[in-house]
Amino acid sequence: MNELLTSSSTRIKTALALFALFIVVSYIDTLFVTWIFLGVFMIVGVHEAMNLFKVEDSRVYQYALISWIIAYFYPNPEVLVLVALVIFAGNLAYKRDMDKKIFLPLLYPLVSFLTLLALYTEYGIEVFWWMLFVVASADVGAYYVGRAFGKTKFCETSPNKTLEGVAGGIVLAAILGPIFAIDGITYWGTLVISIIVAIASIFGDLFESYLKREADVKDSGDILPGHGGVLDRTDGFLFASIIMLVLLRAII
Template identity: 40%
Template sequence: MFNKTRIISGVIMVFAVLVVALIDQFVVNFIIFGALLYFAFEEAQKLFGLENANVWFALLCFILGSFSGKALLIGVLFLLLVVGYLVYKKASNLKLTLIYIYPVLPILALWQVYLSHGMFALFWLIVIVVSCDSGAYFIGKMIGKTPFSQTSPNKTMEGVIGGLICASILGTIVGVFVYDFGLALLCSFLVGVFAVIGDLLESYFKREAGVKDSGDLIPGHGGILDRIDAVMIAAFIMVALL
């Protein structure tokens, strides 16, 4: 009934996140996020069928954003540079910009949460998203009957609602250690909502590309984008509310 490989990999990733959170060294986090951006970019290239996207341009954006403390803003500026270049060259379409909109900007938004609010906020975000995803998975498997979306046929309405409830409860419990109850509850619920959107968005891209997973780097979970799709879209809520 349950995918054991997925569960084991999930437990290992949770343990890894805890270790990184406890260490909380900028250099370590910088390397990890740089690697996430690199592998996510490579996966997105295949999903979108792009051959001329330059990952080093994205990494330069990440580096400049990291040391300026304005990763998301730098990401927007770099996106505009790409748009300007394509318009200047009178490109037949602006499809190349898609990879900078997704996943580059969302990953930079995730990194911005850490740059602006520290490890607790980043850890809190991950806790909310994992709670939402795990709650939706287990509750959906146990009592899910009503299809949620054609974009993601395996999701059920019962699972999604259960996931949002889990995210709201656990997220609020963790959030009140630093933020007031109202903000913790609102942020937890909205992060859960946007996590669902992030998951659906990735499912849409994979369906359009005709693939099951964005990659095969993580056993039971697929690629990097399959695992961080929800958290990097939900990061925009943290940037907006905190």
């Protein structure tokens, strides 16, 4: 019992520290600070993904860092990973001595972090708050509704997740999402985006669970006490960010 309370306390303290850090970044609200903030999470996330995918080639870090540096100056950061993949494919064809799995950490999570940076540069820090409430609502709603009413297993990848819980999370995100949406979109537009982004975040969490099961590990890392790794904490956002960017560009 004491161990459970200590674990919960540690988890809450870490969550509050991360939230406080995000508030500071939001208050400063400059490209450089946001770029640094996301960049730290990106490089740790890439490291964790390499462990999950069992990739040991250090050139992944080089591709990721070069892409991230260029992203600071380039107007569409998310497409830079395509350049990294072209360079990788060229090296692979020329030298024939590279692990083909090297492209996996470039797709997950590098693409998503580049997309997060693109969201900031195009729509400002407010879009992060919107996405935060949508993803958190989907997560919290799924947990508590699932515990109270969950009976139907959602899928084999995550046995503890129920269909009722998933539905509850989506409904909560649909209620809270439009409240925190950015300006310039109708209520119905924000509702649709919130629902679709919530669904994406659920599958982002599911994908991370799948990777951990494949790698036979409990957490993606241990850098965040009580939470595990960066990917454990950001998995929903990694899918949600891509879908949100696509939808916002289509609507606005």
